[in-house]
Amino acid sequence: MSSSSSSSASPRRRLATALVHAGREPAEQFGFVNTPIYRGSTVLYPTADDLANRRSRYSYGRRGTPTSHALESALTELTGAAGVVLTPSGLSAVSVALLSVARAGDHILVADNVYEPARHVCDTVLTRLGVEIDYFDPLIGAAIAARMRPNTRLIYAEAPGSQTFEMCDIPAFVAAAHARGALAAIDNTWATALGFDGHGFGVDLVVEAGTKYLGGHADVNLGFVSAAPSAWKALKDTHGALGLCAAAEDIFLSLRGLRTLALRLERHQESALKVCDWLAGRPEVSRILNPLLPTDPGHALFKRDYAGGCGLFGVVLKPVPKPAVAAFLDALELFGMGYSWGGYESLVIPFDAAPYRTATRWQPEGPTLRFHIGLDDPADLIDDLTQGFARMAAAA
Ligand SMILES: *Cc1c(COP(=O)(O)O)cnc(C)c1O
DSSP: OOOSOOSSSSOOOOHHHHHHHTTOOGGGGTTOSSOOOOOOSBOOOSSHHHHHTTOSSOOBGGGOOHHHHHHHHHHHHHHTOSEEEEESSHHHHHHHHHHHHOOTTOEEEEETTSOHHHHHHIIIIIHHTTOEEEEEOTTOGGGGGGGOOTTEEEEEEESSOTTTOOOOOHHHHHHHHHHTTOEEEEEOTTTHHHHOOTGGGTOSEEEEETTTTTTOSSOOOOEEEEEOHHHHHHHHHHHHHHTOOOOHHHHHHHHHHHHTHHHHHHHHHHHHHHHHHHHHTOTTEEEEEOTTSTTSTTHHHHHHHOSOOOSEEEEEEOSOOHHHHHHHHHHOSSEEOOSOOOSSSEEEEEEOOGGGOSSSOOOOSSOEEEEEOOSSOHHHHHHHHHHHHHHHHHHO
16 A cells, blocks of 8 residues: 555545545445445436536546546555546556557557556557567566666566566566656556565556455456556546446445455465465475465565455476376366456465566476465365375376
C-alpha cells in the first residue's frame, strides 16, 4: 500500500481499515453495505437538455457503472495512484498499459522473465505497430541504464517473475527510466499492492491480474492498471478508445475479494513458508525459487523493497526421469493441476521457461514445478507431498 497521500483530505488510513472501507458508499445504495451488481448498457437522461449537455453521473455502461466505480475508487485508494482502469483480464491490463505508452519508432525494454503472454503481446501486436522490443536480463540492476537509447520509451518488468521468481531492482529501473524521460511499468500480480507499493517507488504504470489474489476464489477474470499522474491521461484515453470494460459480476466478486485480501495473503504466505521449509529438507529438492526465503538470491531486494509476498513459488527438483515427476503429480490429492493461481485452493504445475527466453538462458539442474499454496492446513499439504514423493521414488 502506498505511503503517499490519497486525494481525500482525511489522513490515509491503515491498511486493514482501508480494505474494509475503500470504495463503499452505503448511503447511495439505500444503506446496503455493498454496492450491488449494476448491469447495464443504456443510461437514460431525464430531459433533452440533459442529453444534449451530457448531464449525468454515468453516460453508458461500457464507460462505467456504480459497480465499476466502487472497485476503481477502492483500488485508487489502495495503490495511491492518480487513477485506475479495470479490464476484462490480467492480460488485457498488460496490453492496455503497453499500448497507452507505445508509439511507432519507440524502443521498449522488457525483462526476460515476464509472464509469457505479455511477451506475446510485445512480439506480435507492438512489433507490428513499429515498436522495437528489447529483452534484458531481469538481474541486470542499475546496469539497465546502459541499455537505454534516445528512443527508449518504457522499461517493463515483473518482480518476481511469476514462473521463475527472479527479483528485479525496480527502483533502479525507475531511476534509469526517469533519468532519460522514459516511463517504468511493472506487473505486480505476485505481491499485489499490499506487498509492493509500486507508485510509492515511482513506477508509472502498475498492472495486476485481479484474476489471481483479488478475486481469490478461482472464479473471476479481471485485470487493472493503476497509473501515476505521469501516465494517467494516456492510460484513461487508451482504455476508453479500445472499449475495454470488465464484467459486472467479476467486478462485484473482486470487491468482495478485496475485503479479505490482506487476511488471505498473510495466510497464503505463512503456509507457503511452512511448506518451503519442509521442501528445503527433502532429498528430492535441489532448490526453491522464492524471494521470501533468506536463502533466495532475490531475498535482499525483497527485504529492501517489499512488505509481503504470497503463496506462489517454484521448486527445482534434482534430476529425475519424467515419468517419476508425472507419478508425483498424479499422486497428489490436495493439489490441483491447472493454470492461474491466487485462489483458496492449492495447485501445482510443471513448467519449462527455456523455450521463450531470449536474453538469458533458463537451465535448471532438474525438472521444475510451480506450487500455489492455498488455504488448506499446511500440515495436510505436507502429508500429501510426502506420499507424492514416495510414489515418485517408486516410479524412478
Ligand atoms: C495470470 C497472470 C496474468 C494474466 O491474467 P489473466 O487474468 O489470466 O489474463 C498477468 N500477469 C501475471 C503475472 C499473471 O500471473
